[in-house]
Amino acid sequence: MRDVRIQTDAFDTGAELARLENLPGGAVASFTGLVRDDNGLIELELEHYPGMTESALADLADAACARWPLLGVVLIHRVGPMHPGDRIVLVGTASKHRTAALEACAFLIDRLKTDAPFWKRERFANGQSGWVEAKEKDDQAAARWDK
Amino acid sequence: MITPASPPLSILYFAWVAEQIGCRQEQCAAADEVRGLTIAALLERHAKTSPGHTAAFARPDRLRAARDQIFVSLDTIIGDARELAIFPPVTGG
Numbered sequence: 001m002r003d004v005r006i007q008t009d010a011f012d013t014g015a016e017l018a019r020l021e022n023l024p025g026g027a028v029a030s031f032t033g034l035v036r037d038d039n040g041l042i043e044l045e046l047e048h049y050p051g052m053t054e055s056a057l058a059d060l061a062d063a064a065c066a067r068w069p070l071l072g073v074v075l076i077h078r079v080g081p082m083h084p085g086d087r088i089v090l091v092g093t094a095s096k097h098r099t100a101a102l103e104a105c106a107f108l109i110d111r112l113k114t115d116a117p118f119w120k121r122e123r124f125a126n127g128q129s130g131w132v133e134a135k136e137k138d139d140q141a142a143a144r145w146d147k
Numbered sequence: 148m149i150t151p152a153s154p155p156l157s158i159l160y161f162a163w164v165a166e167q168i169g170c171r172q173e174q175c176a177a178a179d180e181v182r183g184l185t186i187a188a189l190l191e192r193h194a195k196t197s198p199g200h201t202a203a204f205a206r207p208d209r210l211r212a213a214r215d216q217i218f219v220s221l222d223t224i225i226g227d228a229r230e231l232a233i234f235p236p237v238t239g240g
Contacts (some may be wrong), residue, residue: 033240046239047162049232052216077239089240109240117213117232118239119162131163134236 001072001094002065004057006048008080013090016074020094023071029101030092031109037084040125046079046088049117053077056116064093064108068100075108077118107145114142154178154229158193160203161234164210167203175231186212186231187221203233211236 001023013032020028035044061073074092082088091108095101120132156178165171175181181189187207194204204210212221213232225231 048239049159049161049213049216049234052213052232055216113240114237115218116239117161117234117237119235120238121162131235132238134238138240 002061003073004054004061004075006053006057006077006079008078010078011076011087011090013087016076016090017092020072020074020092023094025071025094025096025101027096027098027101028092028094029098029105030090031105032087033089033109035082035084035086035088041084041122042125043081043083043123044086044088045081045121045123046077047119047121048077048079052117057112060108060111060115063111064104067107068093068095068104070095070100070104073104073108075112077112077116079118110138110141110145113138154227156181156225156228157230159230159232161232163235164203164233168197168199182225182227185222185224186214186219186233189225189231190221190233209235 001019017028017030057075057077061075064070064073070093072094074090076090078088089112091105093101093104093108121129122132123129156175158173158175160168160171190204190207194201207221210221211234212219214223214228215230
């Protein structure tokens with residue numbers, strides 16, 4: 001089972017992970033990314049490159065399935081305006097055993113940060129706003145899976 | 148002899164690049180003239196289009212590109228691409 005989605009709507013983490021738990025494995029791992037309220041942030045807007053985003057995420061799911069013995073992958077990324085506490089992204093993986101599920105989950109979120117065309121714009125309570133700068137530590141985290 | 152028309156070349160912009168230029172998509176007017184250029188050379192040439200273009204393309208080290216929806220370096224030759232995209236480093240997740 002492989003489900004890759006880009007959507008404006010919120011998602012239900014429990015329902016998505018339950019689909020992975022229904023597969024005949026013994027391990028489900030997940031990562032949920034949330035909007036932080038750093039420095040008085042009131043809104044985070046996610047922009048993406050329609051068409052390319054879908055294929056970039058599908059390629060990542062394929063790469064994870066080729067590298068680990070996975071029974072299922074769920075990859076959901078929201079776009080549009082979001083608020084502190086909202087879920088932005090969910091990565092879920094199912095496998096027979098924990099190592100594959102945990103490693104594939106970490107691989108997917110690390111690579112998603114550098115290999116998929118999304119951009120974040122922050123808006124603050126004081127009226128300021130700006131685009132989030134890419135972080136070097138995200139490149140380093142993604143590079144640890146190069147081999 | 149009739150020269151076949153060059154396929155159109157779209158240039159897409161995202162995030163602050165789109166904001167500075169003031170649009171999200173342009174058709175490259177002289178597509179057949181630029182196909183031998185690198186993306187970096189196209190941006191240099193295209194920077195004169197408007198003050199917004201000048202500002203957006205002023206720091207190529209802050210720009211990233213995709214050629215037909217695949218990430219590429221700015222040194223890549225445009226060739227037979229149908230769609231180029233210019234944007235800041237990505238920040239999803």
